[in-house]
Amino acid sequence: GAGVSQSPSNKVTEKGKDVELRCDPISGHTALYWYRQSLGQGLEFLIYFQGNSAPDKSGLPSDRFSAERTGGSVSTLTIQRTQQEDSAVYLCASSPYPGLLYNEQFFGPGTRLTVL
Amino acid sequence: AQSVTQLDSHVSVSEGTPVLLRCNYSSSYSPSLFWYVQHPNKGLQLLLKYTSAATLVKGINGFEAEFKKSETSFHLTKPSAHMSDAAEYFCVVSDGGTASKLTFGTGTRLQVTL
Numbered sequence: 001g002a003g004v005s006q007s008p009s010n011k012v013t014e015k016g017k018d019v020e021l022r023c024d025p026i027s028g029h030t031a032l033y034w035y036r037q038s039l040g041q042g043l044e045f046l047i048y049f050q051g052n053s054a055p056d057k058s059g060l061p062s063d064r065f066s067a068e069r070t071g072g073s074v075s076t077l078t079i080q081r082t083q084q085e086d087s088a089v090y091l092c093a094s095s096p097y098p099g100l101l102y103n104e105q106f107f108g109p110g111t112r113l114t115v116l
Numbered sequence: 117a118q119s120v121t122q123l124d125s126h127v128s129v130s131e132g133t134p135v136l137l138r139c140n141y142s143s144s145y146s147p148s149l150f151w152y153v154q155h156p157n158k159g160l161q162l163l164l165k166y167t168s169a170a171t172l173v174k175g176i177n178g179f180e181a182e183f184k185k186s187e188t189s190f191h192l193t194k195p196s197a198h199m200s201d202a203a204e205y206f207c208v209v210s211d212g213g214t215a216s217k218l219t220f221g222t223g224t225r226l227q228v229t230l
Contacts (some may be wrong), residue, residue: 093161
C-alpha cells in the first residue's frame with residue numbers, strides 16, 4: 001500500500017523567503033509527526049498532530065515555524081523568513097495508534113531544504 | 117526525560133562478519149525502544165522494537181537486539197553482515213506519553229567492506 005509521501009523532495013530557497021512543505025500520511029493514521037534532521041542537531045521532534053489539532057508543539061524552534069493539518073490527513077509545515085540554519089531534511093511520520101506503547105511510526109522520504 | 121546514547125558514530129565490518137551497534141538508554145520508567153535504519157536517500161525504516169514480551173527481539177533482515185535492564189542497553193546485532201546493510205542506524209526511545217514522540221540517538225554509520 002501507499003506509504004507516507006512528502007513534497008517537494010528538494011527545495012532550494014533564498015534567505016528570507018517563506019516555504020511550505022507538504023506531508024500526506026498513510027490513510028487512516030490519526031497521528032502525524034514532523035521531525036527535522038540536520039548535521040549539527042541530529043533528528044529532532046518538531047510537532048505532533050492528533051487529528052487536526054496539535055497538542056504538542058514543543059519542538060518548533062521559533063515562531064517562524066508553523067504547521068497545520070486539515071481533514072485529519074494532509075499536513076503543511078510552513079517556515080517564514082527562512083534562515084540558513086533552517087537548512088535540513090524535514091521528515092514526516094504517521095502512526096495509527098498514538099499513545100500506545102511500542103507504537104511504530106512510519107516515515108516519509110523527507111524534504112531536503114537548502115536555504116542560500 | 118528519556119534519552120539514548122549510541123556509543124559509536126561509525127562502525128566498519130567486513131562482509132560475512134558479525135555486526136554490533138551499541139546503544140544505551142536512560143528512562144525513568146519502562147522504555148519503548150526501537151532501532152530504525154536509513155539507507156542513503158531513503159526514508160527511515162523500522163528494524164525492530166522492544167515490546168517487553170521478550171528481551172531478545174528479532175527484526176527484519178536478520179537483525180536482533182537484546183534488552184538488558186541491568187545494563188540499560190539495547191544493542192543491535194547481526195551474525196553476518198551483507199553489503200546491503202551499509203546504512204545509518206538509529207536507536208530510538210519513545211516517551212510513552214499520549215504523543216509517543218520519538219527521541220533519536222545520534223546515529224551509527226555502518227560500513228561494510230569486501
